[in-house]
Amino acid sequence: MGPKGRLLITLKSKDMVRLMMASQDSALPEPFTKIKGAERTWDKAREDDGGGKISWVKERNSIPDPDAEGLNGAPLAKQLEEGGNLELSPSPVQGEKHLIMLQTVHLKEGEDELQAVSQLNIQQQSGVHMVVQRGASVLQPLVVVQQGVGAQPNLPTGVAISIQDGVYTFHDVEVMQINVLQEKVQAKDEEKQSLDKPPGMLLIKIDRSKDLHAVEGKVQQLPPNEEGREKDIFTVEKAKILSCKAKDDMSMSHCEHKEQEEQAVIKNTDTLEAQKNTQHRKKGEKVIFHCDLCAFTSLRLSSLNRHMKTHSDEKPHMCHLCLKAFRTVTLLRNHVNTHTGTRPYKCSDCEMAFVTSGELARHRRYKHTLEKPFKCSMCKYSSVEASKLKRHIRSHTGERPYNCYLCSYASKDTYKLKRHMVTHSGEKPYECYVCQARFTQSGTMKIHILQKHSENVPRYQCPHCNTFIARKSDLGVHLRNLHSYLTVATKCRYCEALFHERYALIQHRKTHRNEKRFKCDQCSYACKQERHLIVHKRTHTGEKPFTCVCCSKCFRQKQLLTVHFRKYHDSNFKPTVYECPKCGKGYSRWLLTWDHSKMFPL
């Protein structure tokens, strides 16, 4: 099949290039093959097409050859840079492989014969497959798969043009309008256009003249390159085109069609069977709209369309204060309120005020009504918010979804993991304003300041023993160590008393402190310490276990041997001399000096 189509496309940016140069021979670029978290491929997507969903179509070869030629023979890139219209026409070689899918557009007054087409399945001799649906007043083409570009006797208002197996989208094409300029669609232009194109050529013009850039004067008018994105949904007269862009840059296309009964059949298919299905849909039949990028479904097409924006990076509403962009005016307004401090929702019971009514309602549940609708089935815990109950339940299940990548620690919530990571960094973010000591946690610093730098430091009194302890946690340790019940009673080492509480045992033991509980069984000697009794008993046995290594003299006590050794065998030994302060006479013991000094009058 030779070249049968020619595209005249007004571009807004160079992004168009990759659409223009789509070629089925090209490899599918990686970013277009995956959906975040889904690993969905285009092949899979196409398999899914049979499910009656809004379908996506494949874009290939997103990177064009800058030297490729347009219709007029000039390099495409150059044509684009010049900002003009880009005309494409499949070359004789490439003709059947070039592929552009345009979901258009175009209803003109007096073209009732087109509007009368409710669901038009076009697979004319040219090979173009089209599924066109009719709304109450809007005739829209759906995704179109065609087998070749060519003249269409009854070309509808919308058209997607493809060649062979490929279908390509305008997912990020910043165009506002597409006009289909084709012989039988716009007969008036036929003669003129036919001068510029080969017979059977399809000419599509994308007209940006109707771009709507203003954001209704809400906050700030966006620069054209931003605001235009919002208008990837563009309208030509009564028809609409929706072109969506997934977050991962994967192209997809959805056409929107609002029917009178809020029902629709959305189908993109290159199979005749599916096309039949669209035609045979019964009136009144419920249709569920599926998002091809997530599990979202809706009975309303409008809901799906709004949902599809969530898969888009489009954020046309920009804060004029911080340049942060938002998808909706409401989000932007709430954000701006955070700058301005505007909090319209004031609590009637306290001074708090909030940006949204939801915040106020939640605040009132926390602080005033104390309503806690989320109740744990395993304990008495209840919470104001579902997320808190979810977090709480992890304390029952032990689930720890947040893993530290540096150690084996796993946390039950993100904050604990973040706090834990400080232990790896060694960071101590909290500094005492008095002594500049640093701490890892604010609570640790707080108690430091309280106990080191505050007056009237609170102390915690043990309810059992009147002990005062600085920290409550240490009081817990105290209670655990000294006042917990011991199942196995402990016997006093000095008597037969038994105690189940360690504190009581210690107190009892103290009663033995000053008593001469160690008694000699051979005489009346008694003493406080057992070691003294042992030494005493040697007077009965005659044992002298300490022997001098120099003279073999034996002693009952170690200290006696030490004194002996120093006095008789240590040449460096200098005996201590206690001198009388009045006459200078020396004595070996202080007591003798003291007795001597009594001789002198005061």
Add this chain to the structure above:
DNA sequence: ATGACCAACGCCCTCTGCTGGACGTAA
């Protein structure tokens, strides 16, 4: 298109309690 409402996520905070090293004191 917009606002109201609700749900969900995320962040930060406090309170709490356990742990182990440092230190002082009694035995």
Add this chain to the structure above:
DNA sequence: ATTACGTCCAGCAGAGGGCGTTGGTCAT
């Protein structure tokens, strides 16, 4: 001198409260 032990203290984690923000749905 040594040992045992209680308290002090900082580090750290568990649990939960409170609020900011964003997204989805629905009604208008």
